[in-house]
Amino acid sequence: MSLITANNLSKSFGPMDLFSGVSFAIPKGSRLALVGPNGCGKTTLLRILVGLDEPSGGKISRAKAVRIGYLPQEAEFEMDGTVWDACFAVFTDLIARQGELEKLEAEMSAPETRDQALDRYGPLQHEFERRGGYTFHTRIKQVLTGLGFSSEDFHMPLDHLSGGQRTRAFLARLLLSEPDLLMLDEPTNHLDIAAVEWLEGYLSQWDGAVVIVSHDRYFLDRVANGILEMAFGATEHYSGNYSAYLHTREERWEHRRETFEAEKEKLLKDVEYIKKNISGQNVSQAKGKLRRLSRIVQAIEQVGMEAVVNQKWIETSENVTIGTSPFGPEEAERRVRSLRVPVRTLPHLRLNLRPAARSGELVLRTSDLRVGYPGRLLFAAPDIVLRRGDCAALIGPNGAGKTTFLKTVLGQLEPLEGEVKLGASLKIGYFAQAHEGLNPENTLVQEIDLVMPHWLPGQIREYLGKYLFSGDDAFKKVAVLSGGERGRLALAKLALQDTNLLLLDEPTNHLDIPSQEVLEAVLDDYGGTILLVTHDRYLIDALGTQIWEIEPDESQLTFFEGTYSQRREERERLAALRTAVVTQTVKQRAVRRSVDPAAKEERRRIARLQELENKIAAQEVQMAELGRKLENPPKDTALVRKLGNQYAALQAEMDGWLAEWEQLQK
Numbered sequence: 001m002s003l004i005t006a007n008n009l010s011k012s013f014g015p016m017d018l019f020s021g022v023s024f025a026i027p028k029g030s031r032l033a034l035v036g037p038n039g040c041g042k043t044t045l046l047r048i049l050v051g052l053d054e055p056s057g058g059k060i061s062r063a064k065a066v067r068i069g070y071l072p073q074e075a076e077f078e079m080d081g082t083v084w085d086a087c088f089a090v091f092t093d094l095i096a097r098q099g100e101l102e103k104l105e106a107e108m109s110a111p112e113t114r115d116q117a118l119d120r121y122g123p124l125q126h127e128f129e130r131r132g133g134y135t136f137h138t139r140i141k142q143v144l145t146g147l148g149f150s151s152e153d154f155h156m157p158l159d160h161l162s163g164g165q166r167t168r169a170f171l172a173r174l175l176l177s178e179p180d181l182l183m184l185d186e187p188t189n190h191l192d193i194a195a196v197e198w199l200e201g202y203l204s205q206w207d208g209a210v211v212i213v214s215h216d217r218y219f220l221d222r223v224a225n226g227i228l229e230m231a232f233g234a235t236e237h238y239s240g241n242y243s244a245y246l247h248t249r250e251e252r253w254e255h256r257r258e259t260f261e262a263e264k265e266k267l268l269k270d271v272e273y274i275k276k277n278i279s280g281q282n283v284s285q286a287k288g289k290l291r292r293l294s295r296i297v298q299a300i301e302q303v304g305m306e307a308v309v310n311q312k313w314i315e316t317s318e319n320v321t322i323g324t325s326p327f328g329p330e331e332a333e334r335r336v337r338s339l340r341v342p343v344r345t346l347p348h349l350r351l352n353l354r355p356a357a358r359s360g361e362l363v364l365r366t367s368d369l370r371v372g373y374p375g376r377l378l379f380a381a382p383d384i385v386l387r388r389g390d391c392a393a394l395i396g397p398n399g400a401g402k403t404t405f406l407k408t409v410l411g412q413l414e415p416l417e418g419e420v421k422l423g424a425s426l427k428i429g430y431f432a433q434a435h436e437g438l439n440p441e442n443t444l445v446q447e448i449d450l451v452m453p454h455w456l457p458g459q460i461r462e463y464l465g466k467y468l469f470s471g472d473d474a475f476k477k478v479a480v481l482s483g484g485e486r487g488r489l490a491l492a493k494l495a496l497q498d499t500n501l502l503l504l505d506e507p508t509n510h511l512d513i514p515s516q517e518v519l520e521a522v523l524d525d526y527g528g529t530i531l532l533v534t535h536d537r538y539l540i541d542a543l544g545t546q547i548w549e550i551e552p553d554e555s556q557l558t559f560f561e562g563t564y565s566q567r568r569e570e571r572e573r574l575a576a577l578r579t580a581v582v583t584q585t586v587k588q589r590a591v592r593r594s595v596d597p598a599a600k601e602e603r604r605r606i607a608r609l610q611e612l613e614n615k616i617a618a619q620e621v622q623m624a625e626l627g628r629k630l631e632n633p634p635k636d637t638a639l640v641r642k643l644g645n646q647y648a649a650l651q652a653e654m655d656g657w658l659a660e661w662e663q664l665q666k
Helices: 042-050 083-107 114-130 136-146 151-155 163-177 193-204 217-223 242-277 283-303 305-310 313-317 329-337 402-409 444-451 457-465 471-475 483-495 513-525 537-543 564-588 597-631 637-665
Strands: 002-013 016-027 031-035 057-062 068-071 181-185 209-213 226-231 234-239 362-373 376-380 385-387 391-395 417-422 428-431 501-505 529-533 546-551 556-561
Touching: 002 042, 016 042, 016 057, 016 209, 016 226, 016 234, 031 042, 031 217, 031 242, 042 068, 042 181, 042 209, 068 163, 083 114, 083 136, 083 151, 083 163, 083 637, 114 597, 136 151, 136 163, 136 193, 136 637, 163 181, 193 217, 209 217, 217 242, 217 537, 226 242, 234 242, 242 283, 242 305, 242 329, 283 305, 283 313, 283 329, 362 402, 376 546, 376 556, 385 529, 391 402, 391 537, 402 417, 402 501, 402 529, 428 483, 444 457, 444 471, 444 483, 457 471, 513 537, 529 537, 537 564, 546 564, 556 564, 564 597, 597 637
Parallel strands: 031 209, 031 226, 068 181, 181 209, 391 529, 391 546, 428 501, 501 529
Antiparallel strands: 002 016, 002 057, 226 234, 362 376, 362 385, 362 417, 546 556
């Protein structure tokens, strides 16, 4: 059964139609992604599905008692308290049941209420355990930690959080509340890569349904099992993840092109028959064909070839207006030949990077490099080499020092120790995340004029049109531009420079998916060298030949030769191998001694992890047995209280072991 069904939805703002004819269903287990250019109505459709907006036309049907959780792009709490309080409040019902259990335990000590209390205690206790009454504290910790909160953040007041932290806390609360249907609008916006990967794993195991709006293509690849493409005011549904959608979309468009050309060829043959026979012996047949062809061509012009071919004429005729008189033969031929294949191309960047002369083979080399600020080391780097034609992707959590490294490469900051050596014949282009190279007081025309002073204003405006700036946009000041508009302007300036080394700091921020795809294709064709800082794992995977990862806990940069997917597979392989080695080590009870204190400490940590895992497994068995006894409690109230106390003691011990296990895992 579908949780939500949308039938022929439309939304208009005044005379502007945002979308129309939108129909789809969301069954349980569906993980549907809405994709399309900025401004096509994805967020508006989410709000309509949730019930916060009304459609201009069509109907929404929701399953009875369906529970919907909605994450807007900028979430706000309508409550006071701390991050922990916000998550803890999700379990109000469980907490009330816990109080009821304690009350029943007290009643079971009184002879006059003992039997009635015993009858109620078993089912209530069973339901309490089934719904996670003994584990919800641990679940809160796991979700908050997964979304990037440290234990120190748990008790931070909500009104002290940044916008990104509030959104993450709101998402944690939503996940813990376990609604039937999650509606997530850009859930990865404020997450680093580790938190996004955790969320991917969490959603892949989600029992309910999810509807996602996201520009993170890698995230959609790993989470979505269906795509709803919104474009040209309408929608199309595709099965599978984002990569499957791209493949199927190309197949559909090619099939439609072939069908269009074949049907057009049939119409042209009809035209030839009509021209030959309109004054001959078969004049009645020719006139009949002409009347039919006149209707068909007018219908195609109004609703498209696909609708005319795939529908019965009685269905098509309801949606078109046909003239009362047929065409003449010449008019019929002209109208048929003027039919064109519908081109499903969205407004997109027309970006073209200008290549400079080849650089030397060696582009960048570091030696004994330590990056940071006086008195504060961010990370130390191994001696690394970047060669001509390579693309190195620099990744790490926010604040790790990625932008600082780029500024060190550019010579804007001095390294704490060591050096960065640049190769010969380099022409560097720098795309700054904060777009510091743009003057807020300048207009767009003035910014382009700084790079191309010999261009006429008309040339500048025409060039800006390639970056989706039209009309009077050219005379806006930089200060009033949105983040996405500033990014497009910075790309426009970068494309006018002759470069052979690009330093790109979050170039896909604020870009919609079609623009990201254009940028990816242009960078893939770029003949120079690229040093890329981005959270866009799809872009990293497509372009990166090396992965440089900053690990703040270790204050270290690590180097991997290969793509992002290869790095991820290698890490998973090493983790599995390490688990196998630890298991074998514990079984054999033999750990070789070493004089290396660090090695000894690591062995102690691994041994303690295995010990805790064994204890937790055994404790779970014991708690399950106690739980079964409490489901059908004995009439002896003292024994029931004893069993309850034993269960609570085991749970408290379990919480301590889980906390220690989490700390050791870090």
